[in-house]
Amino acid sequence: MARYGLVIDDSKCTGCTACTIACQLHNNLEPEMTYNRLEILETGTYPNVKMDIMPMQCMHCDNAPCVSVCPTQATYKREDGIVAIDYDKCIGCKYCMTACPYDARKLNEERVPVKCRWCPEYLEKGEQPPCAATCMNDVRVFGDLDDPNSKINKILAENEVVSLLPEKGTKPSIFYVKK
């Protein structure tokens, strides 16, 4: 069984939001719904300005608070590491939304807090999901962390990586290449 991970090199991100749109199209999302987003911070004053961009989405935490707080196991951790939601079991309590430290969840019109799925239909075939495939700069690389020859493991070996908010103890499965 694979164990999926994602490495993000945000220094390569241009802020074009193609990933957000590709995801919306593939997942048939309502117009105001997004599963991934860009956190943007502009600093400095003209002409010395800088823009930091960080792509964000569900971290598919290994110790996911949204999984532990879900009263009906509607949110659950699959063996391959993906944190999935069974819509038919969700009571719409929004506990997962308050429990997630990454603001990864959004409520859909059926009042279920949804989030990035890591599109297993692509990962299981060894392909990159639309958000990664559409990217001009390979900002995202998905892969099997248990496969020593996977591209993701090469990137992890060659670069120093950090995870977001390690102090929350969530053990994210997304790694950011340290700038």
Add this chain to the structure above:
Amino acid sequence: MFNRKTGLIIAGILIVFGLVGALNILIHGEHAMGTNNKVPWGAMIAGYVFFVGASAGLSIVSSLGHVFKIERFEVIGKRALVGGIATLLMGFVVIALELGKPFNMIYILFSPGISSAIFWMGALYGTLLVLLLAEFYFVIKGKHAIASTIGIFVVIADVAAHSNLGAVFGNSVARSFWNGPFIPIYLIVLAILLGLGVLAVMFYIIDKTNATKDSLVYRNEHIVSIIGKLMALFIVISFFFMFWKLFTSTYGAAPGQYEAAMALLAGPLSFNFWVFDVLLMMVIPFILLMTKNGFQPQRVFLAGILTIIGNLFVRIDLVFAGEIVEFTFLPGQESQYLHAFVSWSEWGVLLGAIGGSILIYLLAEKYFNLDEEHEHHHGESKANKPVEA
């Protein structure tokens, strides 16, 4: 001024507000609420905590009489029990409207998430309702021995359920202001204060309307005055809790907690905080109670009403304060206060639930004998025979 008819009219009006609000929420879902993706919990959650808190408070205070056998509190027993059932049921109505898909609650039985405080909330409150109804059944049947045994379990279940409800917030690693043991403990204190407020109002009106044959005076002291004294004590305890929570959160700018505490003290929640949480729940009732003749029933009644209103706002503010500080992820990003409010539909539901509680109480008063006196002392059954539930 007070009689059953006024009570029914007030309840009816409030219930109409409630139905309109509930309908709007059922039709428009989350759009009818003041919450959003970044502030997912709001007034409905706070309202639920308020109603089940009233229930817990009524049970805890009335246990002084029927569990701990302090004679002067025995007179409140049955009516507090009815109040406890009514407010608990209304709490369930509010949470059912808050939940996006309440019918999926059935999966709490089929695939229980036992690490979830909301799973335990369902389990404990479900148990509590059964226990409360059983206690009421035996009380009405005049089987006092078994009723008081169940009463012990009611208090235990109530404290467990209500402090676990605090843990729903306290467990949240993501929300620093909630995280920790404070809210589970504070909710119990708030619940007792709220229960005392409700009892003060109830028994003042019961006295004014001669709704009971029981003597409300024990050793020259009116039950409402005794409740007033406890109320003053619990105002002080609540103040103590609130003070130290805010002090420790602001001292040294504790990360994540500082901004939330400042939202209350000087930010977007400050009007609510100072006017309702501080003045209405604590300062004014305390002054009313502690100045000359303060424990006169009329004063306690007024203090009770104010502390009940303040108690609702404290919960709304506690819920919002935990979520109102926007998360930041990039170094150097400054966090902002998010916007959330209580929508008219949510107010409608909360008012409706108050009306529903009053209605259930008045119906119980009509169909059951809620007096203690003649059963204890004469053991005869009343003309107005109890109707079985």
